[in-house]
Amino acid sequence: MAFLHRRDEQAMILGKRVEPEEVENVLNEYPEVERGIVRAFLDEAGLHYLVAYIVPQKGFSLHDVKEYLKSKLTDFMVPEFFVEMTKLPLTHRGKIDMKALPKVLKEGSYK
Numbered sequence: 001m002a003f004l005h006r007r008d009e010q011a012m013i014l015g016k017r018v019e020p021e022e023v024e025n026v027l028n029e030y031p032e033v034e035r036g037i038v039r040a041f042l043d044e045a046g047l048h049y050l051v052a053y054i055v056p057q058k059g060f061s062l063h064d065v066k067e068y069l070k071s072k073l074t075d076f077m078v079p080e081f082f083v084e085m086t087k088l089p090l091t092h093r094g095k096i097d098m099k100a101l102p103k104v105l106k107e108g109s110y111k
Helices: 020-029 062-072
Strands: 011-013 016-018 033-042 048-056 081-084
Touching: 011 048, 016 020, 020 033, 020 048, 020 062, 062 081
Parallel strands: 048 081
Antiparallel strands: 011 016, 033 048
């Protein structure tokens, strides 16, 4: 049996390992976030960046969410991009359809 690569969602940001699920858990603790998903993507230089997809509740403030995350996480763990959505896409089985989430590309990115 050959081990080719990690099968989890870990990302390396500024030389440190980040689990998007850990960031997602903190994001979902915020009262004005109905549901949040955090995913890691690679830019064309092979560097990871985080994107948070948020279904907000009334009273939602992106500034306040970022400040909350900064108070609970180290700076490099705070997502670089935030996408506000009315609902998260679901598969026919009711799970989050990760492939249907819009991909946020950094300038010059291709993946």
